[in-house]
Amino acid sequence: MTQPLLQVKGLTKRFKDRTVVRDVAFSIAEGSCAALLGPNGAGKTTTISMLAGLLQPTSGSIQLLDQSKPVTDRRMFIGYLPQMPVFYPWMTGREFLRYAAELAGLAGRDAVLKTDEWLENVGLQHAASRRIGGYSGGMKQRLGLAQALIHRPKLLILDEPVSALDPAGRKDVLNLLQRIRLETTVLFSTHVLHDAEEICDEILMIREGEIALQGKLDQIRREYSEPVIRIEVGGDPVSLKWMASISSKAFVRQAEITGNRARLTVTDVEKASFELMADAVSHQVAFRKFESGQSTLEDLFLKVVQA
Amino acid sequence: MNTDIPWDLIAPLIVIWLILAVVGLISLSRTESTRGPKWLWVVIIVCGNILGSVLYFVVGRKDVS
Amino acid sequence: MKQFGLFFRKEMLEMGRSYRWLWVPLVFLMLGVMQPIVTRFMPEILKAAGNMPKGMTIMMEMPSGAEVLAQTLGQYNAIGILILVLSLMTMISGERQSGVSQMIFSKPVSFVSYAAAKWMSMISLITASFGLGYAGAWYYTVQMIGPVDTAAAVKAALFYLLWMWFAGSLTLLFSSLMNPAAGIAFVSLGAALLLSLAYGMLPRYMAWSPGALPQISAKVLLQGSGGTGTMGALLITILFMIIFFVGAVYMTQRKRARF
Structure with a gap:
């Protein structure tokens, strides 16, 4: 075959x-x-x-x-x-x-x-x-x-x-x-x-x-799937300010942030999840969505196409 | 009017024209799309003598060329 | 060979369904019959038009049958060729333009069979249409004007038929070369017209040109023989038709689809 x-x-x-x-x-x-x-x-x-x-x-x-x-x-x-x-x-x-x-x-x-x-x-x-x-x-x-x-x-x-x-x-x-x-x-x-x-x-x-x-x-x-975390927060100033700061975290390899939404490519999903949540709680950030997983083919396709 | 016009020889011309016009109209009623509005083609076929029918067969239809 | 049959049957079916098998022969018949009728009634028509000064008798010698038949061929040279070009112009380009050719040519088909079927159906349509029209013209001429020598009439028809085949070949060649229908019609018609004009102006130099065929055909009717260049024109025309065919096969293969 x-x-x-x-x-x-x-x-x-x-x-x-x-x-x-x-x-x-x-x-x-x-x-x-x-x-x-x-x-x-x-x-x-x-x-x-x-x-x-x-x-x-x-x-x-x-x-x-x-x-x-x-x-x-x-x-x-x-x-x-x-x-x-x-x-x-x-x-x-x-x-x-x-x-x-x-x-x-x-x-x-x-x-x-x-x-x-x-x-x-x-x-x-x-x-x-x-x-x-x-x-x-x-x-x-x-x-x-x-x-x-x-x-x-x-x-x-x-x-x-x-x-x-x-x-x-x-x-x-x-x-x-x-x-x-x-x-x-x-x-x-x-x-x-x-x-x-x-x-x-x-x-x-x-x-x-x-x-x-x-x-x-x-x-x-x-081969190409990477650990990814997707976050969506409320539109209040506190949350938005927090969003702007997360790309500087050590475990974030790549961040795409648009308004109240973020897509983070991270080194370790579990560690990143804990830290992000703890950080969010301490800053009183309102989560709307928190999703951790692997990047999809769609992500790869977009990356290849837009490269 | 001149009486020695041999109608038996001229009649075929009229028949040809009639066939072309009738077939043109039948084709027009069946065809999906024409270049320009259908009613215009009806006028052209009916009033345009042989030339009208020919014009329709050559450029009128979109789906058969 | 099997594919030639397939392609040819498809062309015939298409010509039938698009009514080309009906209107082209009928228009040719009409054209053929018109000339003798108009000639016969010319005196009456002029009288009815009333432009003649009173008292002037119309002195018009009725032309001979052969002359009227030759005039009919003149009609075909203008309107007949136009009708042919218009009915044949999209034969090859149309399939490429619409996109059907993509499906046809991705099958294991032979381009020679494809083009040959187009050629054969072109020849069939022209032969039937011209044959019908010429027969009508002949019959009406004999009925209304006078007798025509049979051998000369048949010979003249064959020369003229070759000229029409040549014009058809030209149209198919241009149909394989380019896409816009109007362009194909313009170029084919222009080339045919130019050839026959060139012969009219320079008969000595263009004696073997395909453009001489209409004149040869008329001469056969009026004088009984086509003159010295006849054989040459015949061979050159056939040679050009073969070249056009080969060219069309090549171009069809090169421009399989529109991209």
């Missing part, structure tokens, strides 16, 4: 004099689910387009391995769903899906069977005979997933699959992805950490065209 399926080395894309993706390298193991995570404009779509074979890299290599041997036309093994899937509005859902199946190499009868199977898998069997022009965003996304998966690709590549959807559509697609990821290796891009955490086990954080951080999700969580 740990065989690499996709190997990317030194991937770079320049448009005129702007380098959008710079020396990106990673590999995706067979059976895993990786999220390409980064803020808007970080180069996610450009990277994904190169992987999907739509954009020629300026330099670098992309290899898809089938039985440990690199393939010549990787499009055969890839299913791709663009950010905003667009279809022929004059086709019906069934017609498009069958067209996609046949383009991917499925023969006549097989294409018909698979079309019906996937229409049902994504819950579009009742809308199958309607023109795509009348589909909602969520329906298009699901049809897009079906066309990407109909030829049983080894790698499914999705560009921001849930970003543009309403909560209901988002849930539908995420549930589908949960199921798909049991059978197919998945790589998807997103700017929402939560979506990545929900289905993926690996993340690639990308910032300004470069990989900033990559690895297994739980490993990253373990």
Whole structure:
């Protein structure tokens, strides 16, 4: 299961004099689910387009391995769903899906069977005979997933699959992805950490065209988590004055204080908690919230993005 | 009026115009979105002779191009 | 080959659903039929317009059938080409512009099959439309004006058809090169117009130019033969169509999607 399926080395894309993706390298193991995570404009779509074979890299290599041997036309093994899937509005859902199946190499009868199977898998069997022009965003996304998966690709590549959807559509697609990821290796891009955490086990954080951080999700969580204390106090002058003073405590490694709220990275949570509380009591500070724990991935993500 | 106008030869022209206009109107009623208001296209198709229908087929519709 | 069939069927279906298979041939038929009718009734029309001084008899010699058919081809050269360019201009650019091409080209598809299917459907639409229009023009000319030599009429039609195919190829090439529909229409139309104008002004130097084809076609009708440059123009046109096709395949592959 740990065989690499996709190997990317030194991937770079320049448009005129702007380098959008710079020396990106990673590999995706067979059976895993990786999220390409980064803020808007970080180069996610450009990277994904190169992987999907739509954009020629300026330099670098992309290899898809089938039985440990690199393939010549990787499009055969890839299913791709663009950010905003667009279809022929004059086709019906069934017609498009069958067209996609046949383009991917499925023969006549097989294409018909698979079309019906996937229409049902994504819950579009009742809308199958309607023109795509009348589909909602969520329906298009699901049809897009079906066309990407109909030829049983080894790698499914999705560009921001849930970003543009309403909560209901988002849930539908995420549930589908949960199921798909049991059978197919998945790589998807997103700017929402939560979506990545929900289905993926690996993340690639990308910032300004470069990989900033990559690895297994739980490993990253373990490695980068730091003891953190979050405090919120009342708005009275005494409390606020106390708040302003706490960053100078010896156990505080890093403090972010905004008004009556503070987030402290500390050396030792327990010791820090006791001291802070004792100090607060002696100063008659009104606590509203006191929370001690570990930093989350969200914190790490923000740190990486804003660095 | 000149009586030797061979209507049997001119009738097909009128038929062509009618087909174009009717199909244009049917397409207009079915289409999701047009460039500009729909009522304007109805006027153009009905009054614009052949040119009106052609104009509609070429630039009127947004979803099929 | 299998993919060519798929792409071609899709193009045909699209042309049907967008009514292109209906309105383009009908407009061509209309154009073809108009010329003989207008010619036949020109004296009456002028009389009805009433601009003639009283007592002046209209001395107008009825042109021959071949002349009217040649005039019809002149109509096609202006409005016919315009209609063709307008109905074909977004054939390649439209899919790239809308974004469908992203899904199509991420599948293991052949760009040659893709472009060839576009070419074949362009040729089909032009052939059917022009064929229908020309047949209508011919029939009306024979009915209202006079007989036309069959061999000359067929030969002239084939030369003219080649010219239209050339214009269609030009449009598809520009459709693969750029995105804005108006730009494609402008450049394709301009190039076709320029070619035929250039031949009109410098017939000696442009004898082998594709722009000579409309004139060759008219000459075949009126004089029975296309003149000395015919073979050269024929070969050069076919050569250019092949070059345009290869160029479009290359450009489609290079500009797979809009970024």
